[in-house]
Amino acid sequence: MSYAADSGVCLDRILASTDLSGLSKKDATTFTRRLKAHFPRLFDKYTHVYGHQYDCYFHLQKLVEILRDGVKNRKPALKKLDNERLKNPLWYRDEQQVGMACYVDLMGPTLNDLHDKIPYFKSLGVTYVHVMPLYDAPKGDSDGGYAVSDYRKVNPTLGTVKDLEKLASALQKEGINLVLDFVFNHTSDEHAWAKAALAGEKQYQNYYYLFDDRTIPDQYEHTLREIFPQVRRGSFTFNEQLEKWVWTTFNSFQWDLNYSNPEVFNAIASEMLFLANIGSAALRLDALAFIWKELGTNCENQEKAHVLIQAFNCCLQIVAPAVVFKSEAIVHPDEVLKYIDKDECQLSYNPLLMALLWNSLATRKTRLLTRSMKKSFSISENCTWVNYVRCHDDIGWTFDDAVANELGINAFDHRYFLNQFYTGRFEGSFANGVPFAENPSNGDCRVCGSLASLCGLEGALKANDLKGIDDAVKRMMLLYGITFSIGGIPLLYSSDEVGKLNDYSYRFDESKKHDDRWVNRIAVTDEDTELALGNTSPSNATEATSLRVFNELRKMIGIRKQHAIFGQSTTQILDTDNHHCFAFLRENSEGHKLLVICNFSEHSQSTQRILLATLKGASSQDLLTGETIEMNASPLLLKPFQQMWLLAN
Ligand code: GLC
Ligand code: GLC
Numbered sequence: 001m002s003y004a005a006d007s008g009v010c011l012d013r014i015l016a017s018t019d020l021s022g023l024s025k026k027d028a029t030t031f032t033r034r035l036k037a038h039f040p041r042l043f044d045k046y047t048h049v050y051g052h053q054y055d056c057y058f059h060l061q062k063l064v065e066i067l068r069d070g071v072k073n074r075k076p077a078l079k080k081l082d083n084e085r086l087k088n089p090l091w092y093r094d095e096q097q098v099g100m101a102c103y104v105d106l107m108g109p110t111l112n113d114l115h116d117k118i119p120y121f122k123s124l125g126v127t128y129v130h131v132m133p134l135y136d137a138p139k140g141d142s143d144g145g146y147a148v149s150d151y152r153k154v155n156p157t158l159g160t161v162k163d164l165e166k167l168a169s170a171l172q173k174e175g176i177n178l179v180l181d182f183v184f185n186h187t188s189d190e191h192a193w194a195k196a197a198l199a200g201e202k203q204y205q206n207y208y209y210l211f212d213d214r215t216i217p218d219q220y221e222h223t224l225r226e227i228f229p230q231v232r233r234g235s236f237t238f239n240e241q242l243e244k245w246v247w248t249t250f251n252s253f254q255w256d257l258n259y260s261n262p263e264v265f266n267a268i269a270s271e272m273l274f275l276a277n278i279g280s281a282a283l284r285l286d287a288l289a290f291i292w293k294e295l296g297t298n299c300e301n302q303e304k305a306h307v308l309i310q311a312f313n314c315c316l317q318i319v320a321p322a323v324v325f326k327s328e329a330i331v332h333p334d335e336v337l338k339y340i341d342k343d344e345c346q347l348s349y350n351p352l353l354m355a356l357l358w359n360s361l362a363t364r365k366t367r368l369l370t371r372s373m374k375k376s377f378s379i380s381e382n383c384t385w386v387n388y389v390r391c392h393d394d395i396g397w398t399f400d401d402a403v404a405n406e407l408g409i410n411a412f413d414h415r416y417f418l419n420q421f422y423t424g425r426f427e428g429s430f431a432n433g434v435p436f437a438e439n440p441s442n443g444d445c446r447v448c449g450s451l452a453s454l455c456g457l458e459g460a461l462k463a464n465d466l467k468g469i470d471d472a473v474k475r476m477m478l479l480y481g482i483t484f485s486i487g488g489i490p491l492l493y494s495s496d497e498v499g500k501l502n503d504y505s506y507r508f509d510e511s512k513k514h515d516d517r518w519v520n521r522i523a524v525t526d527e528d529t530e531l532a533l534g535n536t537s538p539s540n541a542t543e544a545t546s547l548r549v550f551n552e553l554r555k556m557i558g559i560r561k562q563h564a565i566f567g568q569s570t571t572q573i574l575d576t577d578n579h580h581c582f583a584f585l586r587e588n589s590e591g592h593k594l595l596v597i598c599n600f601s602e603h604s605q606s607t608q609r610i611l612l613a614t615l616k617g618a619s620s621q622d623l624l625t626g627e628t629i630e631m632n633a634s635p636l637l638l639k640p641f642q643q644m645w646l647l648a649n
Helices: 003-016 025-050 056-072 076-087 111-115 118-124 161-173 192-198 215-221 262-279 303-319 333-338 351-363 367-376 401-406 411-422 457-462 466-485 504-508 516-520 526-532 541-562 609-615
Strands: 099-102 128-131 150-154 177-182 186-188 236-239 244-247 254-256 282-285 324-327 347-349 384-388 434-436 446-448 489-493 570-574 581-587 593-599 605-607 619-622 628-630 636-638 643-648
Touching (some): 003 056, 025 303, 056 262, 076 161, 076 262, 128 489, 161 177, 186 192, 244 254, 262 282, 262 303, 333 351, 351 384, 351 466, 367 401, 367 581, 401 411, 411 446, 446 516, 457 466, 457 541, 466 643, 489 541, 526 541, 581 609, 593 609, 609 636, 609 643
Parallel strands (some): 099 128, 099 489, 128 177, 282 324, 324 347, 347 384
Antiparallel strands (some): 186 254, 236 244, 593 643, 605 636, 619 628, 619 643
């Protein structure tokens, strides 16, 4: 018997014994209709992972009840959004979409204050706001909120769930999508499930991976990657109270959830629907690569991790179809691609582009960027990239060693160089970054720092070097310009838009000083936003630069929004005859074409005009300068760090 036939019988039986009387007639009809459409897939995924367990069908039935309750709790405004998004499922490929990620406390400091920042978002053109995790979390170190103690409670210092719902609906009214974190690989050790486990409840001990001694942890550790070697070696933590080893991929207080237990899947599905029903348009799947463990592997990107995410996706399709998933897979480029699918994650961070933009800025060369993007940029047209330059985390040099090898680049040495360069240890470097997670065993290292500091603004301001300041701003615009034009949702990281420098104050805070990522978690104050909005005037070079950065970004965003070519178009990465230049061609179904050419060097560069032939017109217009560019024989000149957005005339 095929699965499809099986799932039909299964659904009929489940429905026969599921009480739908709490749903309105309309909801009951919608729910049954959507179940009929999506249950076969859910059944397939669920039984793939849990089918061998005697209680699989018991839990599957319970899951349907969780979905029913999710539908019951969905507010009318969100159901309306469901219908809108079902009619326009590719909204995220629209040129209007521009994102920003921010911390409530660093921009608020409360949810209600963030509410008042809506005009600021609008002035920049932001239509997608990812508020960093704001759930109840342990006091002191909570991994920046990524150790969640209660998904249904907002951290009291930021506000309440009611405030969050209010913010969500205010944003929805302004056409801004709210993005929330779905931190589902682990909970904090203060979550009610962890507390019950600590109290000795077997049922909740089965929510986590607990081991009586080192035998099994040792076997796993042979093949595991250490994520935060600077704070703790290995991936397990001995818990004195339990006298057991707990699987903790990240910090010791972040306990990995045990997805081989179907009860965990159901419990987390219920939390996920709660977050969807607050009014989020997308959920960011934190650390999704780690959710399935398999002995003898690195326990990242396992096949069953994909199946579980697809199963969660089915749950959303049934209850909250407006909500999409964003993959946060900061892993090998080939593995990043595997999460991207209409039925898995419709959106994905693009860590490869991010890392290679920084690489090109350091080396002034674009061959690794070009070769890698040719290989990995193209994804399903039902999905889209979230292109970013900086975020709250470190930068890992996540390029494909094989691609580097093809170009004669030794990957290990090159990563060493990049770390040296961005931490300012390399002679002549413009960057002020901080090393992160140096691993004494294998020499691995990553880099932290703000956009502005990594681009050279910190050093230039300190030295009062006007040319240096100008170069730094141009570097910042070059990187962001590519995220605005290459295809996908550009995601600004709040504080970048006003060019804030590294914040070293974390070094004096006991709960932060061991985690250098805090150097790039920077407050955007009312003074910053007032200055950016033109309500106050700059009084020094730092402020003048800040205003310049904001205005130039705003201008580029404005141009992006005026041309459909920046939205649903294909992207073709092009070769150029100058190894300092990077180029790509966008093309849409109406035959419109945009050619982007960028110069990564601080010197003027020329390329043959033959690239312009891809536009197939006699002339084109640079949208950034308004200049007309003719198709003729003389080489095309690009100023230092210049990018051209050439629209075919
Ligand atoms: C993600 C987050 C990071 C966090 C980790 C564990 O990678 O971006 O900040 O430390 O997950 O939740
Ligand atoms: C992750 C990544 C790692 C990243 C870290 C956060 O999920 O895989 O490379 O840097 O968490 O710091």
